[in-house]
Amino acid sequence: MALRLYDTASRAVRDFVPLVEGRVGVYVCGLTVQSEPHVGHVRSAVNFDVLRRWLAHRGLAVTFIRNITDIDDKILTKAAEQDRPWYNLAFDMKRELDRAYDALHVLPPTYEPAATGHVPEMLELIALLIDxxxxxxxxxxxxxxxxxxxSWPSYGELTRQSVEDMEAAGDADPRGKRDPRDFALWKGRKESEPLTASWPSPWGRGRPGWHVECSAMAGKYLGEAFDIHGGGVDLRFPHHENEQAQSRAAGHEFASYWMHNAWITTSGEKMSKSLGNSLLVPAVLERVRGIELRYYMVAAHYRSTVEFSFEALEEAASAFRRVEGFLDRVDAEPGELPAAFVEAMDDDLGTSAAVAVLHDAVREGNRLHDAGDTTGAREAAGRVLAMLDVLGLSPRDPHWATGSGDEGLRDVVDALVRGLLDQRARARADKDFAAADAIRDQIKAAGVEIEDTAQGPRWSVG
Known part of the structure; x- marks a missing residue:
């Protein structure tokens, strides 16, 4: 294959060679379902969804595993704060996450294992490591x-650290550790924790540590050696470092390539709920459509940090609407991918360069259409549709065309509200301010708030 990927472990772009010809196994660390997902959470899912689509386009049969961590210190703490069972919180937040993924057209994984369903496999791995x-x-x-x-001389090789330079692992009381950097594989149950959050083990009732979960689940569904392990850049240490160490110490080759997407930041800091700067996906989707939010994420290279702002999001949405506008003008069927697009995608999943090729094709198609070259315009539109399909952004895709979840309803509401806003704009241009105010009151009475900005009016559900 001509595909090249940046491997975090080697810190170099490597030619991608699957372990088994024609097949590829991908494991992506999913979320800990402790709270509602924000746009920073879903970026990783979108980035690796594009990778999956591109691998499939290149003719590979992809087994794509993305796990769910549904038992964790944070889940127990938040559930106790809300006076509800921990499993009820995890279940509700998993449903919210599914809705967010669906709203952004993230394809369902081949399988989505949950940590609580794989305790036997974790116990086997822990016993093997002890032996x-x-x-x-x-x-x-x-x-x-x-x-x-x-005991593992290669510990730290993924992130190129020596043990002496590492901070202590803060996952358990250090008094029981031989070295403060030792990390928990199994956590004995505390009297303050619910009995339902523990399982029997040779060492007493308890629950798995975070890192052992992914090693056990990846091994079960992809085998002792697989192709690609992915996740957010914040997972490189300690999570992925610990995964690799325990898996290889158990005698498993584990992942051949490591890929990590960068953060979405606000004011230069990682977007997270603890910083109080998170933006929940449903709230953002009151400002733009799901397809537009996906475009915003896809347009940036997966390893580049994205500084989030609503202004940048609105600009991205406008750019995507120009693409849709061209396709509305020219009727076409999907055609061949431009060579420049293929080259960009093969170069470490270069979506930013690929999107530039997409807009070049739109500009050329509009020029040909305006010049009366119907055939040329249709060929350009066919190339545009082919590129959008690979990126999961084709307006012709039934997922976007019919809407999924609340997406279809929002599209209808958006069309109605924008129609009223156009009427209001014409009334204001004619200096008929009474009519303009009446339209605004009509919109507000329906529970829709209007904000006049320099970029035009924005609406949201009040």
Whole structure:
């Protein structure tokens, strides 16, 4: 294959060679379902959805696994704060996450394993690590089991760190650890935790540590060696470093390529709920359509940091509407992908360069259409449709055409509101301010708030 991918482990662009000809296994770390997803959360899903689509386009059969962490310290804490069962919180937040993925047309994975459904596999892995001398049960009676980082000489190779330079692992009481950097494979149950959040084990009731979950699930569905492991750049350490160490210490080759997407930031900081600067997906989708939010994310290279602002989002939405406008003018069927687009996508999934090729084709198609060259315009539109299809952005895709979840309803409401806003604009241009105010009152009475900005009126559900 001509596909080249940036491998985080080697810090170099490598030619992609699948372990098995014609097939590829991808494992992406999904979310911990502790709260509603924000736009920073879903970027990783969109980026790796594009990777999956491109691998499939290149003729590979893709097994795509994306897990869910549905038991965790944060889930237990938040559930206790809300006075509800932890599993109820996790289930509700998983449903919110599914809606967010669907709104952005992220394809369902081949399988989506949940941590709570794979405790037996985790216990087997932990026992194997103990047998091989790379893990130990704490002697303080806590029931904790730790990975012995000093027992694995290659620990730190993914992020190029020495053990001495690492901070202590803050996942359990350090008193039971041989080294403060040792991380928890199994966490003994505390009296303050609900009994339902623990499972029997050779070391007493408890629950798995975060890192062992992904190693066990990846191994079950992709085997001891697989092609690509992905996730957000914030997972490189400690999560992915620990995954690789425990998996290889168990005798498994694990991932051949590591890929990490960059953050979406606000004011230069990672978007997260703890910083109080998160933007929940449903709220953002009151400002733009799902297809426009996906375009905003796809237009940036997956390894580039995106500084989020509504102004930038509106600009992206306008740019995508120009693409749609061209397709409305010219009727065509999907055609061949431009060579420049293929080259961009093969070069470490270069979606930013690929989107530039897309807009070049739109400009050329509009020029040909205006010049009366119907055949040339249709050929350009065919290329545009082919590119959009690869990126998951084709307006002809039934997912966008019929709407999914609330998307279809929002499209209808958007068309109605924009029609009224156009009437209001004409009334204001004619200096008929009474009519303009009446239209505004009509819109507001329907529960829609209007904000007049320099870029034009924006609406949201009040």
């Amino acid at each position: 091989r001398g790379h893990a130990y049960a704490a002697e303080d009676g806590s029931g904790d089991v730790y990975f012995d980082v000093r």
